Structures are given as structure tokens and as C-alpha cells.
Amino acid sequence: MSGARPEDYTLAEMMCIAAARLLPSQGNALAGLGPPILSGVLAKVLYAPDLTFSTEVGAIDWRPDPATATRAPVGIHDELLNVNVALTSDMIESLGTYLMGGNVDVGLLTGAQVDRFGNLNVLCLGPYEQPARRFAGTGGNTEIAGLSGAVVILMPQEPRRFVERCDFITSAGYISGPGARRRAGLRPQGPNYVVSTMGVYQYDTPDGGDSGSCELVLSGVFPNVDPEVVQALVPWPLKLADRIDLVPPPTVEEIRWLRRLDPYRYYLTPGRY
Numbered sequence: 001m002s003g004a005r006p007e008d009y010t011l012a013e014m015m016c017i018a019a020a021r022l023l024p025s026q027g028n029a030l031a032g033l034g035p036p037i038l039s040g041v042l043a044k045v046l047y048a049p050d051l052t053f054s055t056e057v058g059a060i061d062w063r064p065d066p067a068t069a070t071r072a073p074v075g076i077h078d079e080l081l082n083v084n085v086a087l088t089s090d091m092i093e094s095l096g097t098y099l100m101g102g103n104v105d106v107g108l109l110t111g112a113q114v115d116r117f118g119n120l121n122v123l124c125l126g127p128y129e130q131p132a133r134r135f136a137g138t139g140g141n142t143e144i145a146g147l148s149g150a151v152v153i154l155m156p157q158e159p160r161r162f163v164e165r166c167d168f169i170t171s172a173g174y175i176s177g178p179g180a181r182r183r184a185g186l187r188p189q190g191p192n193y194v195v196s197t198m199g200v201y202q203y204d205t206p207d208g209g210d211s212g213s214c215e216l217v218l219s220g221v222f223p224n225v226d227p228e229v230v231q232a233l234v235p236w237p238l239k240l241a242d243r244i245d246l247v248p249p250p251t252v253e254e255i256r257w258l259r260r261l262d263p264y265r266y267y268l269t270p271g272r273y
Helices: 011-021 035-046 091-100 141-147 227-232 252-261
Strands: 028-031 052-055 059-062 085-088 106-109 151-154 193-195 199-203 216-221 239-246
Touching: 011 035, 011 151, 011 193, 011 252, 028 035, 028 091, 035 052, 035 106, 035 151, 035 252, 052 091, 059 091, 091 141, 106 141, 216 227
Parallel strands: 028 052, 028 106, 106 151, 151 193, 216 239
Antiparallel strands: 052 059, 059 085, 193 199, 199 216
């Protein structure tokens, strides 16, 4: 199906669709709060019916029926997750037995800040002892970031969100560079991605964290977005891939499904993503 014109979709919609395309066709995906839910459900109904989709609250292997699905869950605890699900449990099961048992192939996350090594901050802005703003807490963000086989982060391309170093690291990416994950007792991880409202980032680490710089690398941009614009919104000298791909625009079907899954604009309203 042909791609839509840029004026027919928003950058937030493009972000969610691009993230959904990155999910594997099989395996286990665990989603945290926010747009990761929408992207995960979109992947499940449109590209990857065999992907096991779960939420951090304890809904394990939710199976929406594409023929009857009218919306994605609103959050990680929606009663919709009690229907067509293999197991309805709690966070002890999802983050303990399931995630810590090594069963999650990819985690989907967002946050308040992401830094050049892919660390996330979902706790506070400013010094921890006297923050300018404190958020509700980490939920399962810390565990999903640290223990999933790979992580896909959705993050609006804004200077306040892309920072050289998170004010407080709640969720480990590659921490401080090569070898830092192992020193922290975490396994190598990848391939990891950050998907913004302007493009797709990968990481400069061929082995999941033991070598390379472990920094974000801009590898793809959305239609009508120049890499120079992305660099202007990032406060450090951004690494660029040898070839920066143009991410294909959404198809009409992708846009139709995304809007069907978010009929109340719970996820796609500006200020909520």
C-alpha cells in the first residue's frame, strides 16, 4: 500500500508506527506505560500476530482479535486486558518470574529523559535531593530496561527530553559506555533502538555494550526531516550512521489502525506522549 503524505499524519503517529515496525514477529514483548502500549498493540494486530504481548502490571500474552478490536488498552491495567489473555496476574509475576527469569526478548519504554547512552529518567528533574519536579515513580521501567533482551524507547524529539546525561538514571541503557553494563551486573543487550518524533536511533556497540562508544547513532529520519534539524535538538555532537535511511512513511492502513486503536486520543494528544 502506498505511503501517506506528511500532512496526513502527525509526527507522534509516525513515531508509534516506526517503533511498531521494529518489534520482532515472534518472541516476548513487555510494555510499560504510555505510547509503548499503543505501538505494541499495533504490532500485534498488524504485523506480528505471533508476538507475545504483555504489560508490566501482569497481563501476560494478551491476544486482541483484529476482527473485533476497537481500541488499545488505556494504560497497563485496563480491564480490557482481562479478555483473551493467557494469564492475569500481578507485577510480582510479570517483573519477577517472567522478566527476571530471562523470558522477555524486547521491552518497550518511554520516560521524561533519555541520554546519549540510552539511559532513562522517569523519576525527577533536577537534583534528586531537591528536584524541580518529581514524577510518580518508576513502576517496572527500571527492571524492563535492565533485564530485557533488547529495548525500544519511544521519546519525543525535544531538547528537554534528549539530554547529554539524565538528571537521575532510573533505568539503565549502556550507563556510562563500554563495559558499564557488565560492571553493574547486567547482561549485554541489543539491538536497542530509540524512536523519536523525527527519526530512529541505534547504538554504536556491535556486541551489546562491551565495545564501541555505546552512544546513540542517528540511523534513519522521517519524511521531510533533515539530520541537521535533529542535531540542533540534541545537546551533544550526535553520531550519524554512514548512511542515514529515510524511514518509509506510514501506509494508509497503518494510520487507520493506529487511530482505530486510540479513538479517544489518549496516547496521541500533544502533551501526553
